[in-house]
Amino acid sequence: MLVLITGGSKNGKSLIAEKIIENYDVPRFYIATMQPFGEEAYAAIERHRKMRKSRNFETIEKYTDIDEIVLPEKCAVLLECACNLCANEMFSANEKNPVDKIISGVEKLMKRAEIFVIVTNQVGEDGIEYPDSTMKYIENMGKINLKLSEMAGVVIETVYGIPMFLKGEISGCIL
């Protein structure tokens, strides 16, 4: 099953994602898409590493081309986050069609995963008019979120750590 988690900055998305995965007693993989540029990225990566340490995740650092990842059958996967992945595809790899590429990558990985949780963001929420490349990024992220939400059995928005179920539900799992 695919679970999509969205929400604002530092709103507890990762924590909820990890709690969902904890309910699955299968090998756990964490696909880290954030490229370590600058001290804030390092701090964020370090913070997420600490959170995962006790939860037995194997980290796969993959900034683009998630379709190249090889997973064992019946595993649990957390991908964080779709926004970094899309930015990397667009601005580091100059990918012309990041939406289709990311979606087909997710479809491929979904076949191996018993549970696949993807963390994303609402990058279009601030109403500011940005330069064209950023507007294109916002558009692509909107399309990716729409498509992932269609594919997902569960869609959650976190509001200051509170999970709001926008689609489906997770039974027997205390978030």
Place this chain on the structure above:
Amino acid sequence: MILITGGAYQGKNRYAAEKYNLDIGDIADGESVEINSISDYRCVKNFHILIKRLLDSGENPLESTQKLVGENPNIIIIMNDIGGGIIPLEKSERIWREQVGIVGCFLARQAECVERIICGIGMRIK
């Protein structure tokens, strides 16, 4: 403690005033209130701006908030959701945005009630 959140100009203050019978004198404005006097009020609005003021004066917003809630466990806190959108280029704005998220998660955990206001309509989410 009650947390009221939502986007800018969604009627949060009016909603809170009507629902909890707040007079103007009950409400501190996070934008201008003397920081040490907040625990004397029943409610503080613009709490996200208060977080910015705390950051500007070198304080740790989470610690200050924990202290405030300890002193005034029945306070009603109104703050905007500012965690969406593109990550700001300006470092201080990024830090502010993240600190609002961190403090908001603390407040939501502590709160007996969390309400989210959209178009003036409140939705109780905790």
